Amino acid sequence: MTSRLVPTRRALLAAGGAGAAALLGACSNQGRGGIPVKYANAPVTLPEHIPYQGVTPDLPGDPKTGLMDGYFEYPSSPTAATSGAPGDGDAISSLVRTDSPVPPGVSRNAFWQALNERLGSDLKMNIVPAPDWDQKFATVVAGDSLPELFVVAGGMQELPKFLEATAADLTPHLSGSAVKDYPFLANIPTDTWEQSAFNGKIMGVPVPRGIMSSSVLYKRTDLLEEKGITEDPDSFEEFLALCKELTSPRSNVWALGAAPLDLVRQMLGIPNTWSEKGGHLTRSLESEQQKEALEATRKMVEAGVVSPDAFSSQATDRKNWFVAGRNYFMMDTFSAWPNFEQIQSVGDSFRMDTMRTPGFHGDPEMACAWLGNPTYGISSIRKDAGERIPTLLRVLNFLAAPFGTEEYLFRVYGVEGVDYDLQGSDPVATNRGVSETPLGFRYLTDAPWPVYVPGKRRSTQSWYDGQKMVVAYGLADPTLGLYSEADTRIGGSITGRIDDLTNDILQGRKPVSAWDDGVAAWKKAGGNRIRDELEQARADKESS
Known part of the structure; x- marks a missing residue:
C-alpha cells in the first residue's frame, strides 16, 4: 500500500481553477482566521480505547505493541x-481510492447494492485508482466539490490549515468517553488516533494498520528446507555466505530480488527514521553506522547475490519472483502476507516465514526491527455536515465492524453464494467477489486487521509468530503523530536526493565516502528545519 493519498500544493494549483488557489490562500492567511502551524500539534484528549470483546482470538494480540x-x-x-441501519435514508457522497481494479458500478454490483441496503443510505463512492488519486483530489478541491466523506493523509502540504477550512471538528463526538456512542471506532487503538488530531481537535477518523505496515524479511522456508537449510544466519557474514550458496544465475535464481539496505541498517541497530534523546531529535541518516551499512550492502550487490534487475524492478515483479522461487528472501510488509498466499501456485507445499534480523557482528541484541506507521491515513467529514455528523459517524462505525462479527464478514467478503462460498466456516472468495468487493471504503476507516488466512492454519500461525517476534525488538519512529510543514513541503524532494545518492553508491557509481556530503546537503536544504519543527511539535503536543 502506498502511504500517499493526497496531492501537494503544486498539484492542487496545477489542477486549475480559482477554487484551489482561493482555498490554499485562505488557509495560509494566519492573520485572518488561519491556523498558525505552531498550533498544529496542540494537545487534545483522544478517544478512549475500548477493545471489542465479542470474539476470543486463538492467538491473542496486544494493542500496546501493535501485535494483532x-x-x-x-x-x-x-x-x-x-441493530438497525446506521444511515438516515439520504445518500452519502464519498471520495475513495483503490489499489485494485475499479469494481463494477452499483447497478451491476450485488455487493454494493447489499451494502446500501444495510446502511440504510446509498453510499455514493467516487472510486479512484491509486495512480490517478493526486490529480482527482486536486480537481475536486479546485471545483469546491469535496464530498461528505473524503480521505486525507499526513503527506499533504498545509494539512492542518486545509482541515481547518474543509473538515468538521469531531472532538465533541469522539474525544474521551464520547466515542462510546461508536463502539467499533472505540475499538481502534489510541496511538492510531494521534494522526487524526490537528489544531487541538480531532479532525478525522483513522484507518488502522497496527504493525501490518512494518517491513520485514520473508524467507521461503519450503525451498530452504529442500536444501537442508533450517537455521537462520547469526551475522551479516553468515547471511552473505548463505546468499552466495543459494544464488544460481544459470538457473535464473538469486537469493534476493532487491538490495537489502534497510535490513543491513537494522542489523546494525540504526534507528527508525529519527531517534530522540532529551527532547532532541537526530535523523537516522546521520548515524555513524550508515556508511558501514552502505559498504556491506554494496558488497552484496558486487557478490552477485541480488537480482541484476533489482534496481529497475517494481514491487509486483519482486513478489512474483519470490513466489516463483527465483528469490529466497524478500523485504515486504506484514500486510502483504495474504497476497503472497493468493498469488502462489504451488498449493499447500508453499511455506514462508519471517526471519529475525541478525546482529551485524553476531550480537542479536544490537539488531532492531523498524515498526511501520500504525495509521494508514484518515477520513474527514465535510465542515458543513452539521446535524448529519452523527449519521456519518454511525456509517463509519459500521465500516469499522471487527473480525468475528456478521458485519465484518459481509463488508470484507460480501454476499454468501455470490461473492464467497463457505469452506467449513471460512469464507473463500469467488471470482465475482474478487471483482465486486474492493469498493475502497476500507480506506475511509477499518477495524484493526486480524491475523487470519482463511483455511490455512499453519500460514496464520506463521504470520502471527513473525509479528510477535518483531514487536519484541521493534523500534517505532518517535515522530509519528507530529506535524512538520517543512517536511510536507520539501521532505520528499530532499529525501529523494538521498535515495538517488544511495542507489549510486550501491551500484558503484559513487564512493561510500560521498555519503557525508549528501547528508550535509540534506541538512542544509531543509533537514535541520524539519528537525526543529518536529522538536517544537513534540513540545506543543506535550504541553498542557
Missing part, C-alpha cells in the same frame, strides 16, 4: 453486533 489478534477460522455463528 490471530484466528484459525471464522466463527461458525458470527454475531450481528449492530
